[in-house]
Amino acid sequence: MVMASRRRPCRLTPETDATQLPATARELFDALPPLPGLRAEVIDERLIVSPVSTPEHARLAMLIHRALIPLLTQRGWDAFAGNVDVCIDGPRTPVEPDFVVAPPDCPRWGVRELLSSGLLMVAEVVSPSSAEDDRVKKPPLYAAGGVPVMLLVDPIAVPPTVTVLSDAKEGEYQTVTRVAMGSTVRIPDPIGLDLDTAIFSGSQHTP
Known part of the structure; x- marks a missing residue:
């Protein structure tokens, strides 16, 4: 089910007038031209544009996928590793998790963004450049957006850890299990x- 069309109110060009500039981070995201090799997210009202993941980072996301393949096959779920946008229900901010599990009928915001409240799980792989966002900013964002489970793979922690966050209430995950x-x-x-x-x-190479 498509909830709404993703609007691009303006396209940024060298000729863009100051009065045409987007007023919010979401509007700026919508106005971006295609960015091959880059990923764009809005976190804490900041538009963050970063390079796509390193092979080591992508490998960890794919290992999650591989571990879940029997379950995905049994239940008919979809999984995406770092190539799908998620729209957080409520503020409508876009993020791109490293890994997503969703039912095939997950509702969308526009054509390409899955609505967070329809997801089954998201996963983030921590890298030096994303550590604060992945560890601090994104958990309450996903909890407020109705994502029931977040998996946080942290190969740069000392020692490396894996954390499962669940039981979202009032914008916070109530249950946090770290191993x-x-x-x-x-x-x-x-x-x-x-x-x-x-x-x-x-x-456990640096992602």
């Missing part, structure tokens, strides 16, 4: 899976 990378952690419903985080242990 050392290499341990098993429970991902609660709607996923319902014991994840052996040893799958990440051979990929």
Whole structure:
């Protein structure tokens, strides 16, 4: 179900008049031209444009996908590794998680943005440039947007950790389970899976 058309009120060009400039970070995001090789998100009212992930970073996201393939197949769910925009319900801010699990009928905001309240899980892989956003800014953003489970893979922590956040209420995840990378952690419903985080242990290069 498409909730609304994604509007691009203006296209930024060298000739853009100051009076035509977007007023909000969301409007600026909508006005961006195609940015090959870059990803754009709005976090805490900041438009963040960053390079696409390194191979090491992408590998960790794909390891999550690989671990979930039997479950995805059994339940008919979709999964996306770093190539889909998510619209946070409420403020309508766009983010691009490193990994997303969604039902095939997940509602959308416009053509390409999945609505956060329809997702089953998001995952972020922490890198030096994204550490504060992934660890601090994004959990309340996803919780407020109705995402039931967030998985945080943190290969740059000392020691490396994997954290599962769930039970979202009033913009905060009430349950936070953190384990050392290499341990098993429970991902609660709607996923319902014991994840052996040893799958990440051979990929702890700086993402």
